[in-house]
Amino acid sequence: MAALPAKRTENQAITRRDLAVFFAATAVASGQSAQTAQPDDVRTRLEGNRARLNAVELPFRTEPAFVFRP
Amino acid sequence: MARLPDDIYFSTASELNQRLRKHEFKASELVRAFGERLEKIGPRYNALALSLTRRAVKAAKDVDGDLKRERTRGPVQGLPFGATDILSTARDRTAWGAKPYSDQVFEDTATVLSRLDDAGALLTGKLATVQLGGGPRFASAAASLTGPGLNPWDISRWSGGPSSGSAIAVAAGLAPFALASEMAGSMLTAGAYCGVTALRPTYGLVSRAGAMPLSWTLDRIGVMARTAEDCGSVLHEIAGGDGADPGSAGKNFYFFPKYQRDIKEIRVGYAPVDFSERAKPPARAAFAQALDALRALGVPLQEVSLPDFPYESALETILAAESASVFEPLVLSGKVSELADATQIAALKASMHISAVEYLKAMRVRRLAKHKIRELFMDVDLLLAPSSPDIAPRIQEPVSPPEESFPMPARGMTGLIAAGNLAGLPAISLPCGFAGGMPVGIQFTGLPFSENLLLRLSIAYQEATDWYRKHPPV
Numbered sequence: 001m002a003a004l005p006a007k008r009t010e011n012q013a014i015t016r017r018d019l020a021v022f023f024a025a026t027a028v029a030s031g032q033s034a035q036t037a038q039p040d041d042v043r044t045r046l047e048g049n050r051a052r053l054n055a056v057e058l059p060f061r062t063e064p065a066f067v068f069r070p
Numbered sequence: 071m072a073r074l075p076d077d078i079y080f081s082t083a084s085e086l087n088q089r090l091r092k093h094e095f096k097a098s099e100l101v102r103a104f105g106e107r108l109e110k111i112g113p114r115y116n117a118l119a120l121s122l123t124r125r126a127v128k129a130a131k132d133v134d135g136d137l138k139r140e141r142t143r144g145p146v147q148g149l150p151f152g153a154t155d156i157l158s159t160a161r162d163r164t165a166w167g168a169k170p171y172s173d174q175v176f177e178d179t180a181t182v183l184s185r186l187d188d189a190g191a192l193l194t195g196k197l198a199t200v201q202l203g204g205g206p207r208f209a210s211a212a213a214s215l216t217g218p219g220l221n222p223w224d225i226s227r228w229s230g231g232p233s234s235g236s237a238i239a240v241a242a243g244l245a246p247f248a249l250a251s252e253m254a255g256s257m258l259t260a261g262a263y264c265g266v267t268a269l270r271p272t273y274g275l276v277s278r279a280g281a282m283p284l285s286w287t288l289d290r291i292g293v294m295a296r297t298a299e300d301c302g303s304v305l306h307e308i309a310g311g312d313g314a315d316p317g318s319a320g321k322n323f324y325f326f327p328k329y330q331r332d333i334k335e336i337r338v339g340y341a342p343v344d345f346s347e348r349a350k351p352p353a354r355a356a357f358a359q360a361l362d363a364l365r366a367l368g369v370p371l372q373e374v375s376l377p378d379f380p381y382e383s384a385l386e387t388i389l390a391a392e393s394a395s396v397f398e399p400l401v402l403s404g405k406v407s408e409l410a411d412a413t414q415i416a417a418l419k420a421s422m423h424i425s426a427v428e429y430l431k432a433m434r435v436r437r438l439a440k441h442k443i444r445e446l447f448m449d450v451d452l453l454l455a456p457s458s459p460d461i462a463p464r465i466q467e468p469v470s471p472p473e474e475s476f477p478m479p480a481r482g483m484t485g486l487i488a489a490g491n492l493a494g495l496p497a498i499s500l501p502c503g504f505a506g507g508m509p510v511g512i513q514f515t516g517l518p519f520s521e522n523l524l525l526r527l528s529i530a531y532q533e534a535t536d537w538y539r540k541h542p543p544v
Contacts, residue, residue, distance in 0.1 A: 042207070042416040049387050050428060052380035056435050 079243030097148030147190030180280025197235025230260030265509030273494030274319030277312035298528030339450030341482030356503025
């Protein structure tokens with residue numbers, strides 16, 4: 001599989017927390033709250049997907065549901 | 071050089087190969103004719119990402135030498151073709167349809183393209199795609215470096231996508247076949263919108279090495295052509311194990327549909343509601359005709375419905391989480407803002423926050439759904455549904471359904487494309503008529519590695535109908 005060009009360099013150390021701050025700053029700069037930085041349809045779709053998946057009853061048992069094949 | 075007859079542009083790949091073998095014209099003449107047409111007409115529909123015609127004509131001269139000496143290498147020998155710009159060709163620009171990658175060059179050629187090269191097929195151009203193959207979500211047909219894919223049947227309408235350029239190229243007679251990609255319905259939908267045949271193979275049957283990764287557990291490379299027979303011939307060449315793709319199933323595909331069972335013994339499951347209530351009214355007559363044609367062939371149809379699962383939600387979650395991992399460097403670098411679609415930018419950023427628990431939940435739902443779908447196939451051999459319930463949308467319309475349309479009512483085959491992608495199933499979309507002058511299509515979906523069965527029935531359907539012969543007035 002073709003590799004993506006490496007472009008992380010100074011961003012290498014960026015953490016998820018930094019990312020959240022970045023998004024919040026972007027939002028503030030554009031006059032939005034951090035929560036509304038994403039267009040509504042993206043946010044509501046993600047929330048909708050989460051709710052619909054949570055509504056599926058998954059069997060709690062010993063059968064491996066998600067496996068790694070060596 | 072003699073001008074080739076105009077009928078070549080809408081001939082099938084099989085017909086063109088036969089004419090090459092009869093020495094009616096040379097491969098170099100055929101490739102030049104198609105390549106120049108792609109260069110001239112492709113941009114009219116925003117279908118061309120990169121022309122490779124000059125190189126293809128040069129390579130065709132070697133193929134002419136082989137054909138002259140009757141060294142035949144199979145049904146795609148000497149044929150021009152196009153490939154989605156998702157696939158890399160060594161030392162050429164491979165932009166993935168996206169501005170941040172507009173100068174990207176790889177050292178290797180995608181496995182599928184090398185295999186077609188070995189078979190004597192000639193790549194005349196890279197074809198347009200929605201940026202980053204549309205992932206994880208996009209809102210506008212214009213989300214592409216080359217602009218919106220314009221439908222050759224009506225340029226005010228979308229071609230479908232992300233496999234826009236491939237569908238346009240085949241529909242407009244710019245290439246007899248093209249390679250395309252699918253992870254969430256791209257090939258089947260674009261095939262139906264543009265009136266061409268589209269084959270999505272079983273997950274793992276065709277190598278993705280050299281293709282842009284978007285979702286490692288969903289990505290697939292497939293074929294668009296005029297006929298199911300042509301799709302089978304191309305699949306025969308590109309399928310097979312590849313150590314360079316960890317998702318490879320290590321299986322070959324031998325195209326022998328005639329050794330499949332009689333079509334009167336192929337049990338096809340369908341839901342009448344898909345063809346009546348769910349289909350948009352203008353398209354219903356074409357879908358009813360398709361059912362009639364299958365009944366006339368003696369295909370046993372029986373009513374079934376897809377098990378109730380949130381297929382789209384599982385697929386979107388998996389696609390979003392995996393594509394966020396793939397494109398994390400793009401987001402962190404800030405270059406994501408160069409993309410041409412605000413929803414796609416936001417979706418890539420937001421996808422970085424999908425938790426591992428959410429992703430694994432989607433994968434567990436996927437596994438559960440796969441088992442239930444397998445059970446459905448105990449009663450039938452193939453599933454049948456409209457490829458899309460409606461004709462191609464207008465360019466300015468949003469390309470994905472709004473959140474308010476979810477959850478979709480669990481009836482009939484609602485969600486079959488998402489279910490088929492989640493479960494890695496093969497499927498084919500066939501043109502089946504028109505609604506308001508625009509093509510519509512039906513799809514068959516089968517069990518993993520049942521491509522010959524899918525093709526057996528599809529070929530019989532296309533022998534009994536002539537929708538695949540219709541083409542726009544280009």
